[in-house]
Amino acid sequence: TVDAVRAARHPEVxxxxxxxxxxxxxxxxxxxxxxxxxxxxxFTTKPLGEGTGLGLSTVMGIVRSHGGFISVLSKPGGGSSFQVHLPLAETPAPDANPPARANPPPDPxxxxxxxxxxxxxxxxxxxxxxxxESSGYEVITAAEGSEALALFVRDRPGIHLVITDLMMPDLDGIGLVTALRRMAPDLKIITTTGQNSLARNNRIRQLGVRHFLLKPYTAEELLHTVNAALNST
Structure with missing residues (x-):
């Protein structure tokens, strides 16, 4: 059981x-x-080229999306212990005299x-x-620019923000942003990159993008930038 004191250490729990x-x-x-x-x-302690630094952050993201958290106990020379805590589903006891017709559950x-x-x-x-998603946003994903364009055309009225990497095969980020701007000039866009290029940044600004994330970024930086982009005019 996780009591209120322990849950307070994890705001999402x-x-x-x-x-x-x-x-x-x-x-x-x-x-x-x-x-x-x-x-x-x-973040990784491995030599350059031997690790992405995404393994544990991916696990944490999955666990948090289920309302859980991870505790770590470790000391130099003494190994490490990871405790993954996931909330148990509470199934109510069956009703001995169920109604003839149950009311449908409310819409989410x-x-x-x-x-x-x-x-x-x-x-x-x-x-x-x-x-x-753990912060309440609905997310659809694309692995490259052409796929993203197809998704945007399909769901255009319901997409409020695009977050796109700049360095991608096929249709890269600049090409994607250019195409999106032609279809939706007022669309809010955030670009991300691991290479801070002045020429590329200038081109992105010319396309009206005002919000950027330099990899690696933290979840806090991500959410702050998303909030700023959504509230920009």
Whole structure:
């Protein structure tokens, strides 16, 4: 059981009954400074080229999307223990005298903000999508620019924001933004990139994009930028 005191450490968690899954190793453990950052997207202690830094952040995003949280216990030389806490579903006892016809369940509350997320890296789509969905946004994803254009044409009235990577095969981010601007001049757009190019940034500004995310970015930076873009005029 997770009580109110423990739940308060995790703003997205409500007190109640949880299932705990523990995964332990006998490795070299982690320093406190490393533990504080292990769930950040793109953070890794591995040498350059040997890790994406997206594994644990992806897991955290999935667990949070189910209303859960992860606890970590580790010390240098003493291995690590990860405890995944997931809320238990509460199934009511069957009614001994059920009504002849049950009332239909109420419709779920509408999600008023739909975001089209475009990135050719699946791990980034999963992590970023989970962070957005855990904050109440509805997310549809595309792996490249052409797919994103097709989705936008299909769902155009219901898409309020596009978040797109700039470096993609086939139709890249600049090509996608150019096409979107022709169809919807007032569409709110955020671009993301891991390479801060002055020439590319100038081109994006010329296309009317005013909100950017430089990879790697945190969930807090992501949500702050999304909020700013949605409230911009």
């Amino acid at each position: 409500a007190p109640g009954s949880f299932l705990c899954i523990t995964v332990e190793d006998t490795g070299k453990g982690m320093e406190p400074a490393v533990q504080e950052r292990i769930f950040e997207p793109f 509350p509408p999600k008023t903000v739909r975001i089209l997320l475009v990135d050719d890296e699946e791990a980034i789509r999963i992590t970023t999508g989970a962070a957005l």
